[in-house]
Amino acid sequence: MSRLTFAEAIVGAIAYEMRRDPDVFLIGQDIGPFGGAMQGTRGLYEEFGARRVRDAPISESAMVGAAIGAALQGKRPIVEVAFGEFLPCAMSQIVLQAANLRYMTADEARVPVTIRTRVGDGPYRGHPQSYEAWFTHVPGLKVVMPASPADAWGVMAAAIRDDEPVLVFEQMYLYHAMRDEVPDGDHLVPIGPARVARPGRDVTVVATAWMVHRAIEAAAALAKEGVEVEVIDLRTLAPWDQEMVLASVRKTGRLVVAHEAWKVGGVGAEVAATVAERSFDALRAPIARVGAPPVPVPSATALRNLTIPSAKDIRRAILRVVRGDPS
Amino acid sequence: MSRLTFAEAIVGAIAYEMRRDPDVFLIGQDIGPFGGAMQGTRGLYEEFGARRVRDAPISESAMVGAAIGAALQGKRPIVEVAFGEFLPCAMSQIVLQAANLRYMTADEARVPVTIRTRVGDGPYRGHPQSYEAWFTHVPGLKVVMPASPADAWGVMAAAIRDDEPVLVFEQMYLYHAMRDEVPDGDHLVPIGPARVARPGRDVTVVATAWMVHRAIEAAAALAKEGVEVEVIDLRTLAPWDQEMVLASVRKTGRLVVAHEAWKVGGVGAEVAATVAERSFDALRAPIARVGAPPVPVPSATALRNLTIPSAKDIRRAILRVVRGDPS
């Protein structure tokens, strides 16, 4: 066990996998001597050199396309799109090449490419947009979004070893916010299964990344008021763990979903819709969704803070479904 | 009144608006002498010439970017991205420029740009992908998807006159499939309101584009069996008509959503989630969603037909929520 930050865990996982497999290498901008945005590749260049830690020109589409092409030749590239705001620049490569290659070759092709990117609010404050929902709509892509250092290491390692394209969304608030025990050596967190972050019997809160922590904060306070909240950390957004969520809702009869991204059309919509389809009879109250309001993410701190779902917002949503409080 | 096909109505609306406003012009590929994919710009070049019907190089990002920039200068460009499959090529311009400009200039900027594109299965068969759900997640964009020639004319005209960026998704099966009465002259269908395509009391089916017709087909058959289906044509996907859908569900107590795009993460998820949030108490049965299975859209006719939701699929979903039939 070592106590690592989220960023250290990500870098640790990449370094571990690069030591383990000579076909793993990294493509990105400023990932070399600079050490990556928010120190997200710190030390990798020093250990692995320019051949395996490749600084690229500002050309996200070429970076992702080249990574896909190398993956088709048996390499296992990790391509770093520094921030989620730049994913649109590589959109065709991701949704039309990476996602289609295996299916459109009758399952012959394998595309073991990992696309990592930074999203959300945090100490960096730049480029906060979080588009993960788009990619959950596209068959052929796996999408993970860890909430803890241990999971960050585990899903990054699993993504690198996965034979399908995997997008890893790294929430920036979490980057240096906490330290956490991470198992040493071969540590994998399978892509797919969610995690019960806090057990409870009265209401299920399905959350992602930063919002997992704010949900736990709200749950801790509500416990003192006699409301037992079960917090589920989704971890994998595609394919997501329907069974765990449905089982929890069957137990609690109530569902709240919370993420930092825009509420409308977000990942929470898919979770809510699936529960309304498959566990309707267990539902004893309306579903509540918590997410960002429908405006582009503003830049000024004072303004942005008004748009990020707070523990209080989650608390309000919980009380709405538990006690029928007005919205 | 004239009886027009869907394609004729789209072209008619564009021609009408171009006659009405000299600042309206069209950018695209093969929209000139060729008359556009599936005759989607037929006759416009002959009437308006090369200055207002501009054939562009294969560069979707530049086309959309230039249209946005011209819109900032007071023009009202229509940019044609021939098929939805090419929207990813212009993704940054759409979601980071068009969507943000007004908000990020404190409501000073106006971006009266219309982005039209063709999606779905149909006689053309190429480039069927339908990504409309992505854009409903992005604040600052309006998204319309008409199901009839009359609405096609009306929403296209409304989109061109709108001061915000509007994406118009033209479903290709509908292009030449039917003729329909379209009012002559100034015909506008406001962006926002949905339409009751067929009234009913037992179950609400919210559908888009082609699926509206398949829902009506299913409804007609079920009427003979005593099931009265209310079919709502959403028409506008963002901002969509929550009030009409919620009112209908409060009446019927049952909801089915149907679209041609992938079910997972599709527009139907947002509709289902909203109903489960805001009309939960009115729901008397689980919600059912109908959409494409989670595979990239295949090419061979025999295979693709297996992935497109049929009237029978919609019928099955209806009976599931009305009679509790097994899935």
Added chain:
Amino acid sequence: MAVDSEPWLEVYRWMLWSRLFEAECGRRNPRWFPAEGEEATIVGSFFDLRLDDVAAPHYRGPFVVYAMRGAEPWRLAAQVLGKAAGYSKGRSVPFNGPLGTGIVPWVAGDLGTTLGVATGAGLAFEYDGSDRVCVVSFGDGTANRGDFHETINLAACWSLPVIYVCQHNGWAISEPADSYLKATVSARAAGYGIPGESVDGNDVLAVRAAVGQAVARARNGGGPSLVEACTYRLQGHWAADRASYRVAEAVEAWRERDPLPRLKRVLDERGLADASALERIESELGAEVAEAFARAEASPDPGPADLGLAST
């Protein structure tokens, strides 16, 4: 190069194979994209590649490239007919090919993105320190997509063994090249600090020479090159396109420069094949093509099992 030591008869055979096979594709599928007239560019660009190299042919006329690398004609025909025997079981666009032949498959219809994937093959080769190369061809219209710029610049910066061949056929559907290109495509090479060359794309000798030189350079660590092969799209954009947007005269002028008769003349001058030998080849290939389509025609359509819902 010493022409007579070269396999000109084989080159001719493949160009003719393409001409005949493509004709049948267009006859059976109105949405096929005919490559008639562009055979010298297509065959000349890929004929000399090793089987362990990667070939990423343009979407127009790729079948002959797959066939040269071992694809079964009847299974390619099956793709044109949307049959289950197609290499992707009917899943992909029909101009896709078998991954096993060392190609960059066509898994989507958006032009330009295959340039990125092909560049990645070169990246893998450079990473492994191997002498393998990738040849990728693309249209003169596709040359205006952002991916052209980003990928060639990346290949130049990393000195990747990738040869970018522009299959310049003068048209992008209904748009003439002079409307979307204000200079030669090869003139763009200087901006990336790589060699660029324009050649007569209807002269298979010239195409093989130019691409061969670029391949040799790439194998020796010399990095990428850009070759512009100027040819002409003799038919419409797709088989059913009457191409009423262009004047017949221009097309006829280019018919005069048809690459097949031109190579025939070379063979004749050099005494590499007499008329009867060429006739024999033509009838052999005709039979091969007919048989391929007959077999494909008789094969089943794809069904639920081919949908692969399990696999995802």
Added chain:
Amino acid sequence: MAVDSEPWLEVYRWMLWSRLFEAECGRRNPRWFPAEGEEATIVGSFFDLRLDDVAAPHYRGPFVVYAMRGAEPWRLAAQVLGKAAGYSKGRSVPFNGPLGTGIVPWVAGDLGTTLGVATGAGLAFEYDGSDRVCVVSFGDGTANRGDFHETINLAACWSLPVIYVCQHNGWAISEPADSYLKATVSARAAGYGIPGESVDGNDVLAVRAAVGQAVARARNGGGPSLVEACTYRLQGHWAADRASYRVAEAVEAWRERDPLPRLKRVLDERGLADASALERIESELGAEVAEAFARAEASPDPGPADLGLAST
């Protein structure tokens, strides 16, 4: 051009304004992107534009361009401090400016897309048959984005009045230009059939001359041009970046070529301003900057009303 008839003192004033204002921005906001050393390129590219032209400055150092076109310094300062008095009420990135000054605003952080929007301004002018033009500047790193290629080619094909100025400062964050450019940026112009020129970006006379020529050409229907102004990023990528990834010597060499002392020399040689006059200007501007930040500092943060939830 006849130098003495030119407003060199005003040019100097703006370059100095930029130097002083940017310094304060960096002092107040560690995430500010300092433009020190690039003032000749920035001011020289936009100084001569008409107010009815459109200016689309690069994200590094755009404030002086907004100020030259009428922006209020204290409101720009408010943006750096995230205050409600910023032109976007705190919504946009801080390097945005007031739309009313005829600019292409910065509404997102992805580099390259503003090239498309700026090209659209040129499209509107061409559409109207007006003689207005758009000058857009961008970095040497940004020159590798697909939008560079697509938009310049579109402008070339449609002969749009757009001048593309590469603010080549030798770096893209921590990456040196020779790692992502294997030729001059101006060498790319030939591939689009447009004029391309590289100039000393620390010589404001040269920048004004090159851009001025391109602007004149565009006004007269001559279409787009590409100008590469070679300058240097004297500070780190952002104010807090210590730039430990590069050697101090190179930076010092470039400090020798600081555009401000260079212009000072010209003013002196030509007797356009004596030391005391220049000192007066410097103290005036210093006071102006201090006052702007003091006023911004004292102004309120944005609140719920500025979020504009109603408006969407």
